[in-house]
Amino acid sequence: MLRIESVLGSRRDPALHEAIHHLEHHHAVEFVTIAVGDLDRRRLMARTDKGEEVAITLPRDQKLHDGAVLVLDDHRAVIVRAGEQRWLRFSPRSASDALELGYHAGNLHWRVRFDGEDLLVAQDGPASAYAARIEPLISGGRVEMSEVAE
Template identity: 55%
Template sequence: MLLVERVLGSRIDPLLSDRLHHLEHHGQVDILNLPAAELARRRFRATSAAGEEIAIALPRDQKLFDGAVLVLEDHKAIVVRVDSEHWLRLQPRSIADAVELGYHAGNLHWRVRFQGEALLVALEAPVDSYLDRLGTLITERRVVTSVSKTDDL
C-alpha cells in the first residue's frame, strides 16, 4: 500500500505540469477519483483507477483538491480528480418556511451553499433521505426542490 503524507502541488503548477504532461504521453499518470465529500478528510484509504491501494494521511494544514498531485516520480504520477457533486436545491415559499428550513439544515449539519433565496444542500446520501428529514416542508409543498450537478450551478 502506498502511503501519501503530503500534497506535492497542483497539476496546473508550471513546475509540475511539464513533468505530468510527459508522463501522460507515456500512460504513466494514475488517477485517484474521489467524491467531493472526501476532500475534507485527512486520513482514509482509497484505490486508484489503476488499482493501487493508497493510504492518505495529510497534515492539518493540507487539503485534497481537484488536480492535487500526490505522487510524481520518474515513471509514475498520481493525481486527484473530484467527481461532479450533486446538490439539492431547496426554494422556500415564505420567510417562515426559510427560517424553518435553515433550522433543519443547521441541526442536521448539512453542507450547504446559497444561491439567491435558495438553499443548496450537498448530496452525500440519496435525495429521499434529505426530503424525508424535512417532513411537512416537503409534503405540504412549502419548499420547492430540484437536483443539479456542480457544473450546472
Template identity: 35%
Template sequence: MRTLNKLLAPHLKIAPVLVKRAPSLTLAFDERRKSRLAATLDNGEEVALLLPRGTVLRDGDVLVADDGGLVRVVAAHETVLYVRAPNALTLTRAAYHLGNRHTPVEVGADYLKLEYDPVLADMLARIGATVEQVSLPFQPEAGAYGGGHKHGHDETFAEDYAIAQQVFGEHHGHEHPHDHDHVHDESCGHGHPPHRHAHR
C-alpha cells in the same frame, strides 16, 4: 503500495499536461475528508492516503505520492439532495435551518446541495423548497470559523474567514456595554473549561 502523503498548494502552478496525464482518484465527499484511507486509483492501482488531519480534498486537487508521482482528485457522483426555491427568502430560510443542524451544505447562486437525508428533504419541502434526489459531485462549504481544511482555491474562503474572525474578535475582544451572564462550555470553542462570568 504507493503512499499519497502531500497535497500541492493551489498557488503552485503545474503544467496542465502533467495534471492531465496523472492518474485520477475518484472519491465521494465522506472519503475526501478522511486523512487516512486505503483507496484504489481509477487505473486499478491500490494506494494509501496519508495526509495531515483536517485535510478535506476537493475536485481538481493534486496529490503527490512518496515516489514523486502526481495523482488528480476527482469528486465522485453521489446521491444528494438538490434544493431550489421559488424565491431568495425561501432559499435563505432553507440554508438557515440546515446550518442550524450543522449539516454540510454546498451553496450555489440559486441552489443548495446536501447529502441525502429523507428527514431533511421533508423539512425543506415543508418550508416551500423544491427538493430532488440526484447523483452529482458534492463539495460543501468550508467552516467559516476555521473548521476543517482552509482551502486556497475556494475563492470565497479567505474573505469569509476574515469576516468571521473579525466578528468573533468584536464580540469577545472588548468590554460589552451591557451586563449579562455568559456561560462557556466545551462547545464554545474557546479552549478553556466551563465557567460563568459577567460581561460589563
C-alpha cells in the same frame, strides 16, 4: 498498495507542470477520484484509475484538493480528481417557508448555496436522509425537493 503520507503540490504548480505534462505524453499519469465530501478527510482508502489501491494518511496541516499531486517521479504521477458534487434543490413556497428552511439548514450544518429563491444543498448522503430532516415542510407542501447534478 501505494501509501501516501503527504501532498506534493498541485498539478497547476509551475514547478510540477512540466514533469506532469511529459508523463501525460507517456500515458503515465494515474488519477484517484475522491468524492467532494471526502476531500476533507485525512485518512482514506481509494483506487487509481489503473486499479492500484491507495492508502492516504495526511498530516493535519494538509488537505486533498482537485489536482493534488500524490506521487511524482520519473515513471509516473498520481493525481487527485474530485468527483462530481451532487446537489439537492429546495424550493420554498413563501418567504416564511424559506426562513424556516434556512433555519433548519443552518442548524443541520448543511453546505449550501443559493440559486434565485431556491436553496441548493451539497448532497453527502442519500436524498431521503435530507428529506427526513425537514419532512414536515415537504409533506405540508411548503418546500419541494429535487436532485440536481452539475
